[in-house]
Amino acid sequence: MKILVPVKRVVDYNVKVRVKPDQSGVDIANVKMSMNPFCEIAVEEAVRLKEKGLASEIVAVSAGVAQCQETLRNAMAIGADRGILIESDAELQPLAVAKLLKAVVEREQPRLVILGKQAIDDDANQTGQMLAALLGWGQATFASKVELTADTVTVTREVDGGLETVALKLPAIVTTDLRLNEPRYATLPNIMKAKKKPLDTVKPADLGVDVTPRLTTLKVEEPPKRQGGVKVPDVATLIEKLKNEAKVI
């Protein structure tokens, strides 16, 4: 069975972003970019399913600027077999990405699509669910365990009250949460091998998708700064402050 894994290029999670002085956005010039951590977990899960003999081919797909090729090479170094770049310099919002992915799904006919639950740049948490809706497929978001058979996927999900397990008919959508797996480090030989794996490029227009944004960002601001407070010398002072100054206990 073929598995499709969409991957997003984002500002690395260790970078503390800065808002541009003109409030037009955050400054991402010259900052480190990486694969979204949740997408990495998605690639790793697909690779593990393949290693167990449950999947035959893993196709990684990324939508965005030409540099997303690096993200795809990274996915291939973890173990994806080939890559598809949907190249566009336009701002791609989740609904547009879901439509692009739907078009790729129709071409590639995967039985399972594994995505990250959210991207750590826009924190939207939408694309997987939107793709599932557009395809009329079942969705299992926030996965912490995935069990695959020929025609179902059983997924344990991290929900607000604990864990929930659902079974989906294939084809289906799974989105990953942090506890699903710990992605491996790509080894040097695998990074070299990844460079030779096939990578196709298509344009949104080739897929017949209108990616015009529906949302306009009017401004991006610094959040209100929290004033750091004081250090207290001992437990007694802490209790005194909480009682008499903050009045919270």
Added chain:
Amino acid sequence: MSCLVIAEHDHATLKAATLNVIAAAAAIGGDIHVLVAGHNASAAAAAAAQVHGVGKVLLADGAAHGHLLPENAAAQVVAVAAAYNHILAPATAYGKGVAPRVAALLDRAQISDIIRVVDADTFVRPIYAGNAYATVKSSDSVKVLTVRGTAFAPAATTGGSAAVENVGAVADSGVASFVSAEITKSERPELTAAKIIVSGGRGLGSGEKYREVLTPLADKLNAALGASRAAVDAGYVANDFQVGQTGKIVAPELYIAVGISGAIQHLAGMKDSKVIVAINKDPDAPIFGVADYGLVADLFEAVPELTAKL
């Protein structure tokens, strides 16, 4: 103009997050209708009808909603959506499952996790783990929104007297089914609704130590217990304890961070707390940058002392 609020409930009662969403709908203005999609859920619908500001409750009662599966819930929302300009859901595990499906089925964008209503088309939302706030305007005729609960004070649970209208429940999608749930049982206040949270990180060292050190303090303060990702990953506590960018967003009166370094992903989930206390042995830990009261100490001595002296 009218808003449809997708209620989160357990068939018998409304989840607290629904009240924050109703408050956000009130900030947009116009009629507020609440959809309760459930099974034998007339009690939840009756509770929604009592909420201040609610004009009408739509009850879609059917077996397809027995396990609140998003495939069926989204189809239900779409079945009644035509009358509304705004469709709102809580930014909880439930709401995050349903709302984007609704948006895609309606071919509308979604604005996630709104923290402020500027006007009927314009909303503020955090991006980059809360390190920036974006003001976003939608050009869609229908706005699909999820609401960050901590940003809107809950609507009052009484004062309303809305009519409950039955709407036909959708059939089961046939593509997904519920298998089982393992819900954490706790006598404590719910994390996202608690006035006081005692939260533990990797500094606790083990699940046993987490419980031994933090439980008595939480008991004394009638607090909820939370954790950093590191503590959850290491198995000290269950996943539903995680506070942060990719866990729960909380804003209690008092947040006590114990053995937590204060990574940006953690701060994203708790920096709107009214008062923050940090107990950490590293004087340079970033958590002290947001803490109102910092205590540089070994938590294994400081926390039991704190518990004893309270």
